[in-house]
Amino acid sequence: MxxxxxxxxxxxxxxxxxxxKYTFTALTILVTLYLSITFAGFIAPYSxxxxxxxxxxxPPSKIFTITPEGKLSWPYTYNYKRTFNPDTFKxxxxxxxxxxxxxxxxxxxxxxxxxxxIPCNIHLFSLDSxxxxxxxxxxxxxxxxxxxxxxxxxxxxxxxxxxxxxxSFPIGLLYGGISGYxxxxxxxxxxxxxxxxxxxxxxxxxxxxAAILPANMTxxxxxxxxxxxLAFIGWAGFSRxxxxxxxxxxxxxxxxxxKAIGAHPLRIIAKHILPQTASYxxxxxxxxxxxxxxxxxxxxxLGLGIQQPDxxxxxxxxxxxxxxxxxNRPWLLIPGGLIFVAVLSFNLIGDAVRDILDPKSKxx
Amino acid sequence: MSIPxxxxxxxxxxxPLLIIVSIMSFVIIKLSPVDPLAELKLNPAxxxxxxxxxxxxxxxxLPVYMQYFKWLTSALQGDLGISTSGEKVITRLMERIPNTLxxxxxxxxxxxxxALPIGIFAxxxxxxxxxxxxxxxxxxxxxxxxxxxxxxxxxxAVKSGWFPIGGLTSVNFDKMNIFQKILDVAHHLVLPVLxxxxxxxxxxxxxxxxxxxxxxxxxxxxxxxxxxxxxNKIIYKHAVRNAINPMVTMLGFEFAAxxxxxxxTEFVFQYPGLGRLILEAVMKLDINLVMASLMMGxxxxxxxxxxxxxxxxxxxxxxxxx
Numbered sequence: 001m002x003x004x005x006x007x008x009x010x011x012x013x014x015x016x017x018x019x020x021k022y023t024f025t026a027l028t029i030l031v032t033l034y035l036s037i038t039f040a041g042f043i044a045p046y047s048x049x050x051x052x053x054x055x056x057x058x059p060p061s062k063i064f065t066i067t068p069e070g071k072l073s074w075p076y077t078y079n080y081k082r083t084f085n086p087d088t089f090k091x092x093x094x095x096x097x098x099x100x101x102x103x104x105x106x107x108x109x110x111x112x113x114x115x116x117x118i119p120c121n122i123h124l125f126s127l128d129s130x131x132x133x134x135x136x137x138x139x140x141x142x143x144x145x146x147x148x149x150x151x152x153x154x155x156x157x158x159x160x161x162x163x164x165x166x167x168s169f170p171i172g173l174l175y176g177g178i179s180g181y182x183x184x185x186x187x188x189x190x191x192x193x194x195x196x197x198x199x200x201x202x203x204x205x206x207x208x209x210a211a212i213l214p215a216n217m218t219x220x221x222x223x224x225x226x227x228x229x230l231a232f233i234g235w236a237g238f239s240r241x242x243x244x245x246x247x248x249x250x251x252x253x254x255x256x257x258x259k260a261i262g263a264h265p266l267r268i269i270a271k272h273i274l275p276q277t278a279s280y281x282x283x284x285x286x287x288x289x290x291x292x293x294x295x296x297x298x299x300x301x302l303g304l305g306i307q308q309p310d311x312x313x314x315x316x317x318x319x320x321x322x323x324x325x326x327x328n329r330p331w332l333l334i335p336g337g338l339i340f341v342a343v344l345s346f347n348l349i350g351d352a353v354r355d356i357l358d359p360k361s362k363x364x
Numbered sequence: 365m366s367i368p369x370x371x372x373x374x375x376x377x378x379x380p381l382l383i384i385v386s387i388m389s390f391v392i393i394k395l396s397p398v399d400p401l402a403e404l405k406l407n408p409a410x411x412x413x414x415x416x417x418x419x420x421x422x423x424x425x426l427p428v429y430m431q432y433f434k435w436l437t438s439a440l441q442g443d444l445g446i447s448t449s450g451e452k453v454i455t456r457l458m459e460r461i462p463n464t465l466x467x468x469x470x471x472x473x474x475x476x477x478x479a480l481p482i483g484i485f486a487x488x489x490x491x492x493x494x495x496x497x498x499x500x501x502x503x504x505x506x507x508x509x510x511x512x513x514x515x516x517x518x519x520x521a522v523k524s525g526w527f528p529i530g531g532l533t534s535v536n537f538d539k540m541n542i543f544q545k546i547l548d549v550a551h552h553l554v555l556p557v558l559x560x561x562x563x564x565x566x567x568x569x570x571x572x573x574x575x576x577x578x579x580x581x582x583x584x585x586x587x588x589x590x591x592x593x594x595x596n597k598i599i600y601k602h603a604v605r606n607a608i609n610p611m612v613t614m615l616g617f618e619f620a621a622x623x624x625x626x627x628x629t630e631f632v633f634q635y636p637g638l639g640r641l642i643l644e645a646v647m648k649l650d651i652n653l654v655m656a657s658l659m660m661g662x663x664x665x666x667x668x669x670x671x672x673x674x675x676x677x678x679x680x681x682x683x684x685x686x
């Protein structure tokens with residue numbers, strides 16, 4: 001019975017999210033982003049390691065559909081040629097008009113693994129010759145395609161927060177639940193620990209923890225440990241709020257009834273008390289996803305998070321740290337724009353969910 | 365409870381907290397696979413005697429818990445060791461803390477000065493076009509990553525030439541008179557303060573708006589209206605004051621968020637603050653400095669929260685300090 005009600009309320013939440021035009025846009029953006037990173041290998045013309053050392057910091061490829069003679073044509077592009085300009089001491093990129101390359105759709109290219117396990121080599125688009133270079137959003141210092149790396153980077157930036165949530169929320173729930181339920185000295189001692197974690201400015205703690213990771217880890221080990229660190233920072237504040245709620249819930253009569261039957265305290269906490277905090281937990285989860293995304297990108301931006309050659313939006317934005325670099329190559333700012341769009345969408349949805357579950361709140 | 369007694373009580377409560385924090389940071393540092401003296405050994409400016417003294421002070425050949433007590437006793441005596449640059453950790457901290465306090469306090473000031481009127485304004489025009497626009501703007505302000513915003517502003521500074529590019533003082537700072545010095549620092553502060561204020565401004569504006577909307581529905585406001593008080597008096601004399609009170613507790617949280625947020629902003633703007641110091645220390649694995657900065661961050665945070673609570677007591681006499 002209870003389950004059915006929950007399902008219905010979940011469905012009505014979704015219904016209301018789709019009705020509002022702001023949250024509908026936000027949901028559409030997020031669905032697009034997550035679909036693109038799911039099919040990153042298919043959409044990206046290159047792998048994340050592919051690099052053309054002769055074309056570092058090449059500007060975005062220009063795609064033409066009208067020939068110089070003024071006729072309509074199948075989309076094509078030219079390669080860039082890098083020349084050194086002795087007057088400005090800069091590298092100039094000029095289109096090499098001697099050879100044109102046509103775009104091909106659904107053609108074979110580099111191998112990749114769809115969803116991480118299905119071997120595949122069909123790409124959404126590529127050029128008709130392997131000599132052609134199609135850099136939709138330019139390249140980075142190593143001549144790697146930014147567009148492809150943004151897709152692969154999104155796989156890390158947009159998922160690491162969720163994984164960290166799945167670690168920190170159960171811990172926070174259980175910790176807050178036990179502390180609030182047992183009360184007294186145990187509660188006191190348990191809360192001192194959360195206070196201690198919270199009294200170190202979180203970013204200081206984050207970078208100190210990230211810095212002690214050994215340098216010679218594989219990228220998946222690093223990913224896991226960064227996730228754990230993010231989760232470690234996040235659970236304390238959450239568990240304090242849960243504890244506060246548990247303190248008031250445990251005074252209700254049905255909890256006494258459960259005690260009288262002789263139910264185990266852990267069972268009472270998990271089965272009878274914590275479900276009562278569900279609406280707060282849902283709101284807290286949706287509102288804390290962006291925080292995790294920002295924490296990961298900040299960490300990677302400083303060079304302490306995800307390391308090269310892996311991509312994440314934070315470590316791609318690292319190249320924009322030198323402003324001289326950005327002024328000539330504005331496409332390096334795109335990862336920052338994507339972080340912003342993703343965070344904004346999550347915030348809008350989080351606010352809307354809070355308004356639905358807590359109609360009294362007037363923040364929006 | 366009178367305020368001095370309360371302060372004393374809070375300070376006493378903070379001591380076990382700081383001990384836990386210090387144990388935690390000590391454990392974190394001990395987990396690090398790096399030799400804490402490696403960097404010191406590489407620095408030719410540090411004499412073998414200093415190195416030996418440092419080894420003795422850290423007690424590296426003792427068991428871990430003894431090392432912790434050794435660190436604790438020397439820290440309590442005010443000796444935080446030396447940094448890899450050869451300077452005393454304490455001098456480096458003291459250089460940076462005022463700068464960070466300057467940055468965070470000017471950000472808090474600016475945030476409150478702007479957020480209050482905007483929040484009140486939005487609440488009084490609830491659901492109007494301008495309220496909607498402000499809500500969208502505050503969503504944008506909350507979503508933009510501080511380091512990204514800082515980068516954008518830095519590029520703006522370079523392109524327009526209106527603002528200095530990073531740092532806290534100009535090259536010829538020493539030759540300026542006091543008035544020019546203040547102007548110079550203020551000029552350097554504009555962009556970092558703008559970055560730090562943007563995020564908290566958006567949040568605070570929403571809170572003010574939400575609180576005021578709640579208060580405007582309270583019975584005493586209806587009563588005041590029924591009595592025929594002019595609307596202005598109802599809002600500014602009765603509603604706004606009560607709407608702001610709960611915000612004062614947020615000052616503590618804001619301070620915490622600012623300390624954290626400042627690290628990235630300081631990094632992008634090359635601002636000589638505590639956040640950038642700990643970042644550099646972390647990157648160079650300057651163990652003494654990391655440890656001391658973590659502790660210093662915690663102390664500042666606890667003090668900030670204490671100040672917020674006392675301030676709340678001062679503005680709202682209904683609050684009892686128990």
